[in-house]
Amino acid sequence: MSLTLRPGRRVALVGPSGAGKTTVAALLVRWLDPAAGRVTLNGVDVRDLRGDELRTVVGYLGDDAYLFDSTLEANLRIGRPDATTGQLEQALAAARLLDWVRTLPAGLATPVGEHGVALSGGQRRRLALARALLADFPVLVLDEPTEHLDDVTAAELIRDLLAAAGDRAVLLITHRTDVLGDVDEVVTLTPGSREAAPIGAYAGAG
Structure with a gap:
């Protein structure tokens, strides 16, 4: 091909x-x-x-993008450790997660659980997308x-x-x-x- x-x-x-x-x-x-x-x-x-x-x-995003047993912010920063809060929010907005994150009492400090178990399937994929976008x-x-x-x-x-x-x-x-x-x-x-x-x-x- x-x-x-x-x-x-x-x-x-x-x-x-x-x-x-x-x-x-x-x-x-x-x-x-x-x-x-x-x-x-x-x-x-x-x-x-x-x-x-x-x-x-070249960034790869599959159906099993791994999430660490940490916070939303820590998982995002894998894509860009030095990202500003504004850049984190921009990536979340592009993945259509920012409005949801803003409803959480702990915001970006919210734990995702082991393998992202605290999130829905769609939220896990969107978080992985935001991380990939942040890595640029x-x-x-x-x-x-x-x-x-x-x-x-x-x-x-x-x-x-x-x-x-x-x-x-x-x-x-x-x-x-x-x-x-x-x-x-x-x-x-x-x-x-x-x-x-x-x-x-x-x-x-x-």
């Missing part, structure tokens, strides 16, 4: 289970290296970059970010994800068809043979 991501573009990657969607995500953040072809960042083969260099540019990755890879959410919550979250991304390049990996009207391009993967290794061609900001 050939895939190009550009700043400000929203690309959806769809296809049946086993088609290779999550493999593409793993290639982009270099959890895997391609068996054939190459993945490039602004023309540079990502195999020539250190993993930590690449992952300051030029490229966001969203791998089934609404898995296990109800249809209404899932559709709202994806639309908010895409809107909050601003001028970032976004790859949305999803099985949902009801949000494809909100993206600029849809790429469909179909299962191939074991010998047909995916080839990722990738260009982004940063």
Whole structure:
């Protein structure tokens, strides 16, 4: 396959289970290296970059984004430890969580519990999104970010994800068809043979 991501573009990657969607995500953040072809960042083969260099540019948000057993603020600051309160609130507002946080007696000091158990599924995903936005990755890879959410919550979250991304390049990996009207391009993967290794061609900001 050939895939190009550009700043400000929203690309959806769809296809049946086993088609290779999550493999593409793993290639982009270099959890895997391609068996054939190459993945490039602004023309540079990502195999020539250190993993930590690449992952300051490409942010991954999956369906199981980890939350630490700490406060809302501490979880956010993982994305940017030196963030001001205003920047924290801006990220929460973009993820549509700020109004809710302001209703909490302890505000940003509210504990989230182990693995975010004190939050709803949608709130956990939105907090993870706010953290990713705060980290200011030029490229966001969203791998089934609404898995296990109800249809209404899932559709709202994806639309908010895409809107909050601003001028970032976004790859949305999803099985949902009801949000494809909100993206600029849809790429469909179909299962191939074991010998047909995916080839990722990738260009982004940063």
